[in-house]
Amino acid sequence: MDKLAKVIKNHRKKAGLTQKELADLSGLGKTVIFDIEKGKETVQFNSLIKVLNALNISLNVSSKLMENEVTINEKS
Amino acid sequence: MDKLAKVIKNHRKKAGLTQKELADLSGLGKTVIFDIEKGKETVQFNSLIKVLNALNISLNVSSKLMENEVTINEKS
DNA sequence: TCATTTTTACTGCTAAAGCAGTAAAATCAA
């Protein structure tokens, strides 16, 4: 979860956004952005998806039982 | 989100688990398992991770800004 | 250095997620 936090913070920085700006862009409150980047585990999956979409980050699942990886969110 | 629901349901079936069994295995209530497989978007990220770990499904992020994909949960 | 911006952290409050219990509907297996 900490890894995800770092990825998100990194992308936000590279996009030149403040936490507040990312919050507005994602349609969320600033608190959640802060919490996510802090690595808080108990956030809504929905909130995470909104942030990932705003930052154009793909979320994928894979396993030994699957031939191909599957992308969960729709932004590329 | 619907895609994720199908992946999870599929893996559960292949593992020969009922929703209740997966719930216990994940340390969650049966309601959440049902909700997740129904494609409910407003579930705790934490809950999802627990289910994915129980089913040995990797959750990964990727983007154009990243060279390599990053795995979020620790189970392979 | 000093002012401005940003981040971190805390506060109640409100909305809702998660829970077990129950029961009907659906699925499965003998």
Place this chain on the structure above:
DNA sequence: TTGATTTTACTGCTTTAGCAGTAAAAATGA
């Protein structure tokens, strides 16, 4: 078909995530 299992769906109840507001700490930059 028939009985047992599983899934779907709904019920209150409890816990808590998310919210804005505020302010201190940290970072930025002129």
